[in-house]
Amino acid sequence: MTIALFFTLLLGAVPIALVLALSAMYYIYASGNTVLFDSYPQQLFAAIESYGLLAIPLFMLAGELMNEGGVTRRLIALARLLVGGFRGGLAYINLVANMMMAAIVGSAASQIAIMSRAMVPAMEEEGYERAYSAAITAAGGLLSPIIPPSMLFVLFGVMAQVPIAEMFIAGLLPGLLLGLAFFIVIALVGLVQSYPKGAWPSRTQALHDLLWGLPALAIPAIIIGGILLGIATPTEAAALASLTAWLLGRLLYRDLTLKAMPGVLKRTAVNAGLVIMLIAAAGVFGWVVVYERLPQMAAGWIAALTADPFIFLLLLIGALLLVGMVIDGIAALILVVPILLPIAQNQFGISPYQFGVVVCLTLVLGLLTPPVGAGLFVASSMTGASPLRIFRALLPFLAATLFVLVLLAWQPWLTTALIGR
Template sequence: MITGIFFLVIMLVGVPIGVCLCLSGIVYIYSNGNTVLLQSFPSQMFGGVDSYGLIAIPLFILIGEIMSSGGITRRLVELAMGFVGAVRGGLAYVNILANMMLASIIGSATAQVAIMSKIMVPEMEKQGYDKTFAAGITVYGGMLGPIIPPSVMFVVYSVLAQVAVGDMLMAGILPGILLTLLFFVVIACMGLVYNYPRSEKRTLRQRARTIVHASPTLLIPIVIVGSILGGVANPTESAAVGAVVSALVGRYVTREFQFRMLPQILLRAAVYSSIVLFLVAAAAVFSWLLIYGKVPQAAAAWIQSVAKDPVTFLLLVNVILLIIGTVIDGIPGLIMTVPILLPIATEVYGIDPRHFGVVVVVNLVLGLMSPPVGLSFFVAAAVTGAKPGKMFIVTLPFFLISCVALVLLSLFPSLSLALLN
């Protein structure tokens, strides 16, 4: 009880979540009088990051930084425009489609929202879209980042759950496609109601020229995802190759990337990577103490008294995680909940850990678009000047359809596991 209250208080006053986890662990040890556990504290933290799979995280982050600096993102938007014809709400479709392509490279919702807000929102405003709607739909497009591989959240989950990183990345492909298609349905319905402007009409030759001009940028996701699906490379190796390919594409195709940019790019990637890996190390200590304190057993007893079958359990987890995700970012949310909920899901209800991982990640990502915090809305607001509250209201249909997708993923494990089976 003392540890829980201490954790909530320091988190609410703004202490970083990784520090909260470490300090709460120390408070727990002293409150129970088992100070001998402090001797294992450093080794538990080191053990948390002593995983080959975690090398993929800084490499995926590096790919995103190179893409942003090398003009590759803008080429992907051009490619999406080449595929979408002069349909009502055309730029809205382009926004989601470009986000889907970018998601196969960046793997971070907030980073993707920041990048795409700079590109898509001004362009949509020029063609007559409301800025609030343009920013809001960009936020939901960014939701695809942590779901379609590569995904930093799936890598972290695979380490926490001790499952293959490649399996988790593959499990995110169909859910990402499902969300994209459902977003297209929402755009089509809203386009009829609000009479969205049609995209610029282009001849078949112009569209073909655009696609040919921008298509070399697809080498990056093809190399990353294709090498994993084809069994040629594991996720860490594919991320390393993807970083090299993105640098070559940026240098010799888009011609906006210069090798003299590498020191600054590597520095930014290292800073963000260190934050993520410190969270994972803190999570190892937190999980160790949870198990020592028999918290998973107590949680399992309560959940079993409420949920009598796997479906009810998953629906209950959806509600719990959606609430947690509204106030806590994705990776810290994983760190706090997976050590408690995963043993219950697998041992009590017999749920495949990969299926459970997809449900957890999608749920926590959806929390980034939910009040009262809605971190992704604040990121878009900082870039575009739109108001976060209005963004949520204007794009409420996207939130509701995301909840429908979440229920479908909970009820039908094949939506996550089909490619693995």
């Protein structure tokens, strides 16, 4: 009955946080263990009682400050300087800029929204089809769960009790591999479609873009360099990135006005509040799942299917693609990890880093896949292209992502080499 209520609320467009909280409450009532209601508020609080989760609002604030303060525009100009002269240069610029933004924003939906506003109109002006421009931008959002900082990696690190900094490092090689796969897709599609010819900026313009773009690189350098060198924790790096974004936008670029700050802080507070509420609700739902010993039952069922770690990860990818199509990635992550991570580690000897990278990327892939496909609707609302046309243009990128996922499942060293485990 609890499962029926869960799907009824979900299909009834009830916010996912309420779906999880109400389903957990109904389960406690239906099971007769009403004494668990005494622990319900405590479990809600326990799900968000982690220092690592402070990184989420801080990274959101950094992204808002960058967008409002003109940092995003300078990063795009810098990307144009690097790849703008190739045929189809704006497509490559879009991807390079997305890789830079993925190292700052950490949220796929936010990245798609920011980059859609920045890149799609420019691509349309140069003759690119709107749906294809939106598709490249949406595909760039797939880089955010694995190129640090990643909101999903923060959550996974907290739940799996592994260092968040090491999770970030584990995502570097897979992120570069996925970026390379997308470059190849753009090049192959360019052979079929006649991309507009790119143009390198003039020497004066190139020098201008370089001088104004280099300071913007300080933000990803602070985040990634600070974590890799052990100078700052992910939360501290997020705070430093926010401060740097404010200083650049206010003092150097002068695009960030004091009048805009209340709006920046309000958007950050609302978005972070939604995420934290979702984490709390999913945490209490996960508590019920563990109480019912679902991980042990799932372990027995999976053991009957295979004893091969690679086959297990392939089955996991298939199942999570379906889950990600209908459930928000954050909620799905919190539901899946308590059940499947112990099985992956204890029964198959899979590294939590490999497991985390595969799970996070697979769940975000559902963001761009119907029937829910929240990322598709974000891209559609920002560009005016229909979700179905964007999805069709996305298919080569989705296929490349699936190829990378299979490669990550097959070769564990891609996620563990840089952390030496």
